Amino acid sequence: MDEGGTVATSLGDALRADIGASLAGVDADLARRYPGExxxxxPVHxxxxxxxxxxxxxxxxWGDRALAALDEHAPGAASLGQVLGLDGELAEQVHQRVRAKLEHEPVEDLRIDFEDGYGLRPDDEEDAAAGRAARLVADAVAEGAAPPWVGIRMKCMxxxxxxxGIRTLDVFLTALMDSGGLPRGLVLTLPKVTYPEQVSAMVRLAEEFEKAHALVPGRIGFEIQIETTQAILGPDGRATVARMIDAAEGxxxxxxxxxxxxxxxxGISAAHQSLDHPAADHAKAVMQVAAAGTGVRLSDGSTNVLPVGPRARVHDAWRLHYGLVxxxxARAYYQGWDMHPAHLPTRYAAVYAFYREGLEQAATRLAAYLGRVGGAVMDEPATAKALSxxxxRGxxxxxxxxxxxxxxAGLTRADLDDLAGRSRAA
Incomplete structure (x- = not known):
């Protein structure tokens, strides 16, 4: 730096401009593929x-059956805490919030299953069921009785x-349009995807339906269910799931x-099929890396151990489910599937305990970061984003x-949105 305060450089403006031009395509590709959360x-489930x-x-x-199970097998905070290993104050907080949740919004995301849970039926029977499901969903939405998210799982490609599968999707969506339009929380699930081309086919169906009903392009989205080995690793050795996200075109x-x-x-035997099997962890790790930054969210699967029968058996199933959730x-899978109403108490207990246990520490760390206060942990902007x-989510x-x-922490919801990089409009 000279006496006039000018900083000496060796690389000219033309070079920087040339590099910027050469990376313009990369910049655009990053913005398109990785828009962020x-x-x-x-939904938590x-x-x-x-x-x-x-x-x-x-x-x-489902909510009434879940409350009945809770009242029968863990009627108070102390008994629920004893089953799940929660201390007195936390058990009180969790039990109170679980009961309130089961009373006013027991199901956050509901999928009407036309695949494995429904099986093969005569065409006229499945046609009627698809139309009936759409009308019931439309009525529930109009009455304010529908879960925030609801839709169908069609048969695969x-x-x-x-x-x-295509016909059921068409019947369901058409009946929804005839009943007042597609609900805001509509979710469609495409199961057993093995090749990106199957995702492309789903995109084409969505595009054609939107054109047929003059809907805004992109109105219809869908989930991809990862249930096959080919979805994780293709025959060419590449991670197929990343190609599927790309094939979905947003x-x-x-x-x-x-x-x-x-x-x-x-090839895992039935007795060892579980969310915590090493094969499951590998698949979900690949899914997690492929989806990171894309705005595509992750959901874990389910346990097939049901909380039914004698109290001891219910408690064992609850402890298993709670631990898995x-x-x-902890592995950043913030959503999962539940197969029985009696899973709901431990779904919400696990979720609420997870966030309440870390509330004070997260808020204190975030306040210290913003106030530039030193502490036992040195946090960076990425950590502040994660804390917010x-x-x-809590x-x-x-x-x-x-x-x-x-x-x-002295922070408002708007402050947290800003720190997390969330759009307030969203």
């Missing part, structure tokens, strides 16, 4: 119900059931791990109140 609430068992009040029925909203189909495709949360994202699911974060 959507900035909206993510998905409940799936066979299409022939679905009713307009299914969510309320494999040759044997492809035409039937329409993929989630990747859902299918515990039992994937385990079976790996906590394990998934953690607190926002608020979104009902585990944490905005007022608690304000008291501990």
């Amino acid at each position: 959507p900035g909206t609430r993510q 998905t409940v799936y119900v066979p299409a022939d068992a679905f009713a307009g009040d299914t969510a309320r029925i 494999e040759a044997a059931v492809r035409d039937r 329409r993929a909203t989630g990747l859902h791990y299918g515990t039992f189909d994937y385990s079976a495709s790996c 906590r394990r998934s949360l 994202g953690y607190l926002l 608020i979104d699911c009902g585990a944490v109140d905005v007022s608690e974060v304000a008291r501990l």
Whole structure:
């Protein structure tokens, strides 16, 4: 630096401009492929119900059955805490919030299943079931009784059931349009995907339906269910799931791990098919890296150990489910599938305990970071973003109140949105 304060450089403006021009395509590609988190609430679970068992009040029925299971097998905070290993104050907080959740919004995401849970039926029967499901969903949405997210899991794109899956999708969506339009929380699940071309086919179906009904392009999105080994590693040795996200052309909203189909495709015996099997961890790690930064969200699978029968058996199943959910949360799988109403108490107990246990530490670390206060942990901007994202997820699911974060960290919801990089409009 000379006496006039001018900094000496060796590289000219023309070179910087030339490099900027050469990387313009990369910049655009990064922005397109990796837009970041959507900035909206993510459901903590998905409940799936066979299409022939679905009713307009299914969510309320599940909530009532979940409350009955809680009242029978853990009627108070102390008994729930004893089963799940929660201390007195935390047990009180969790039990109170679980009961409130089961009373007012027991199911966050409901999938009406036309695939494995429904099976093969005569065409006229499945046609009728698809139309009926759409009308019931439309009625529930109009009455304010529908879960925030609801939709169908169609049959897959494999040759044997492809035409039937496409027809069911068409009947369901058309009936929704005839009943007032597509609900805001509509979710479609495409199962057993093995090749990116199957995802491309789903994109084409969505595009054609949008054109037929003059919908905004991109209105219809869908989840990709990862249930086959080919979805993780293709015959060319590449990670197929990353290619599937690309093939979705921005329409993929989630990747859902299918515990039992994937385990079976790996040759794992039935007794060892579980969310915590090493094969499951490998698949989910690949999914996680492929989806990072894309805005495509992750969901873990389910356990098939049901909390039914004598109290001791229910408690064992609850401890298993609770532990698996906590394990998934620690690995940044913030959503999972539930197969039985009695899974709901431990789903919400695990989620609420996860966020309440870390509330004070996360808020204190975030306040220290913003205040440039030294401490035992040196945090960077990426960690501050993660801390704010953690607190926002806790608020979104009902585990944490905005007022608690304000008291501990002096931050508003808008402050957290800014730190997490969320759009306030979202």
